[in-house]
Each structure stands twice: as structure tokens, then as C-alpha cells.
Amino acid sequence: MNNNGTTFLKMNNVNVFYDSIQALKNISLEVAKSEFVVLIGANGAGKSTLLKSILNIQAPKGSINFKGKELTKLHTDEIVANGISIIPEGHLIFNSMSVLENLQLGTYHGKKKEQSIENIFGYFPILRERKEQTAGTLSGGEQQMLSIGRGLLSDPELILVDEPSLGLAPKIVNDIFDILVKLNNVGYTILLSEQNAKKSLEIADRAYVLETGNIVMEGQADDLLNDEEIKDAYLGGSI
Amino acid sequence: MSSTLMYFLGFSMTYILMAWSIYLPYRVKHLHFLAVATMAVTSYMGGILSVNFGWSFLPTLLLSIVIGALISYLISHTIGNAPTFTVVIVGITFVFIIKTAIENTDYLGGTIGLFGIPVLDHPLIILFAFLLVIGYFLYRIDHSRIGRAASVIFTDENLAKSMGIKPKQIGMLFQTISGGIAGSAGVFYAFFVGSLFPDFFTFHLIGTLMTILFIGGYTTMWGVIPAALILRGVPMILPSSIASWRLLIYGVLLVAIIATKPKGLITKKMLWELLKKRSGS
């Protein structure tokens, strides 16, 4: 793990409750700058809740530190302004707006709009071709690309990606994961939540395994890929 | 021009103005009935200023816009990010506070009403020109970064926040603009009708505006225009015995539309497709 002075993202003893139900229990997790970390867990394990707690969409108890700032004291929009972006589960895009308008939503913060949208088209050439098309008519994979593109436009350093493979064909999932690797290579730090353990462990540096709100295992992605328990619980029979 | 037609157009345009002042905050799910209370305040203010102090129309109009916006701005600090229900309750509370205050103030004519406000020579032309200005302004807002952000807030407030949008800021802005528009509507009303009654600015007006917004459609600013004309016009051609059931008819219409076309008669999607078809052929 990277320990050269400044921590990037560090969650310490984080608990999250939905009314009386505890969805996250004493979560401690770190992500170093430029790392690619994956969060593996089954349905309802708490992956989305964990990502939402970082942005204070779902209020956390405990401490979440990002580049020396305590995030639990900030509002969501301030956290976004500090350089964290979320690509929400189920590629939430605006069906009746055009592709371009959907992207413009991501530039709400201002700063060099035209140029940033051009950058996004560099990563996703298909979106340039479709920019006048209504977003609702895009394919699932294209919608996911649009969602990722929009998330990049707030100028983040850390991107939280929530189950991008959801409902997509294996071939498309590969494309999306390739893009995530590419983004990581150009310097974005990535925290990915996934049920697709095999594919995500293949591309990530490190991993955490989440079960009913607890982190039950953590380690280098390669090690987990060869771990017997993980194989039994998460890799058995998957492609 | 026959006076019936003049009243029809004048009332319709005033209703369009008021419906727009309700439409804009509803872009972020705020049913801002404070606008109705604001309209009452500025219409009485305009009446008093002209009758007792000899103010002319234009300065009265400008002052009423400022006062209207100011009232909404101050209150938006507490309800700029409140749930729909809270915004409604606060608005209705103010509507009744203002009504009670007027009824108990002899200077304002109390329950009897305030009379003798000098009406404008060419109210329709001025009103129409003003409507164009406000319409253009709303159109620009709707098609701006802020308008798009409002659509996100309407759909999913958390998603909006995670895009760096500040719902409270936009809520406060829309409520303030709504107050300014309602302020102007008050003065137009006073200078068009010439007499004011506290009862006008209550449930009757709230009901009419809600009907206009939800029947016309709240997803685009254009829906309220035909809705205001129809809702104002239909009772006029009905025999007066039926016309007095107007609010009931509105209610039935409202329920029927909400049940069959929940977004109203005119929707953004519909306009989109219309536009596309035209540019296609």
C-alpha cells in the first residue's frame, strides 16, 4: 500500500444507518492516489451505501478523510468540488435530453466546458457521433459511457463507479472495464463497486470484500483472485 | 373591442403571468403559493399608492416587482430547499395571514374592498408586452445551465447534489423570481380591474392556478397559455347557472387530467417531437 506521507482517501470506523437498520459496520478503507481499488460484494452487501457515504449522500458516522479534509463535515456539492465524482448505479441519464445536454449537466461547476467535453469525446468517440441524439435512444453500453463521461466533467481526481456492469452483455462489460483501466492509466484514481468479482479483480490493484455491511477481507487483487474462499464464494461458475 | 373580450384577454394574461410564477419554482418541485399572498400584497400596495399618493403605473410596477422578489427571497432562506409539502403549507399560511390582515384593516377597505384605482388606458397592450418580456426571460432560464440543473433536481435531488448542483441555491433563485413575477401580476391586476377584494387572493386563486399548471402541463412553460385561455374562456360561454360551478368543474377536469395525462396536456416531449417532425419534412 502507498504510504508516502499524504493519504488520499481514508475511511476510518465508518457506520451508516438507514433509520434503525445498520448498512455499514465499522468500515475502514484506504485508497492511495492513482490506485485502482475494487469493492466486491453481493446484492445488498452495502457497496452503494459505502460510495454514497463518501459523498455524504447517505450521512456517515465516523471519519472520512480526503487529501487532509474531513468529508463528513462537508455537503455533497462541496465534496464534488473537492475532486470526487460518482458514476451512479444504473447509469442515471436524462432520457429526454440530448447526449450533449447530458454532458453539459456534468460541467455545472464551470471551468473550460468546451474543452472538457472535447476530452470526453476523445475517450468515447461514439458519443461525439451521437451528440444530438436523445439519450434515451442510446444502447445500454452507450448510456453507461455517457454516465461515465458526465462524471468526469466535474474535474475529479477520485472516481467512484457503482456497478457499471449491471445489465450489460459480457462484451460491453469488457469495453467499459477497458475504459476504466484507461482512465486509471491517465491518472484518475478509481474506487469501483462490483458483483462481477472475476473481471474486476483482474483489472484492479487492490480489493475489499464486503458482506452485510462488514469488510471481511482485503488484499492485493491478484492474491484474492487465487484465494480459495473467494473462489468458492464469488468466482465459482462465473465467466 | 367588446368589454367581454377585453376582460377575457386581460384576466387570461394575468393568470398566465401568475401561472408562470407558480411554474418556475415547480421546476424544482416547489408549489410556491406564497406567490398568491405576494400578489395580494402588491395589488393592495399598488392600489393605495395610486389612490392615496398619486403614483403612476410604471413606478408602482417596478416597486412591486422589487417588493415581491424581496418577500420571496427572505422567506426562501427557510423554504428554498424544503419538501413540496412544507412549501405549500408555508404559502397557504401566508395567504391567510394576508387575507386576515387586509380584512381587518379599514385603511385597505377591509372586507368591503378597495375601490377607485385608476385603470390603464391600454391595459392589454401593456400586459401583452410585459408577458413577452417575462416569457423570454423564462425561456432563457429554462434553456440555461440552471434550467437543466433544475430538471436534475426534479428527478433526483441526490444525483443533482452529486453533480455539484446546489438545490437550495436554485430553489431560492426560482422562488425569488417567482415573487417578482407575482408582484408584477398584483399591480397589473389592480390597474386592470380597478377594485380589490381580499377574498380574491385565496383558495379560489390557488385552485385556479394549480388547475392551469397541471392541466396545461408543468414540464414546459407553454402549457399554461392554452390552459389559462380555456379555463378562463369556457365558463364565459357557459350559461351563468353552470358557470357558477366553475371551481367544481376545474376540480373534475384536474382530476381527470392527472389520472389520464399526469404531466398535463402539453409536455416537453410532445413539443420535441413536433419540432423534430417539422425540421424533418
Ligand SMILES: Nc1ncnc2c1ncn2[C@@H]1O[C@H](COP(=O)(O)OP(=O)(O)OP(=O)(O)O)[C@@H](O)[C@H]1O
Ligand atoms: N434507502 C434505503 N432505506 C433503507 N434501507 C436501505 C436503503 N438503501 C439501501 N438499504 C439497505 O442497505 C443495505 C445495503 O444496500 P446497498 O444498496 O448499499 O447494497 P449494494 O451492495 O449496493 O447492493 P446491490 O448490488 O444490489 O446494488 C441493504 O440491506 C439495503 O436493503
Ligand SMILES: [Mg+2]
Ligand atoms: Mg448497489
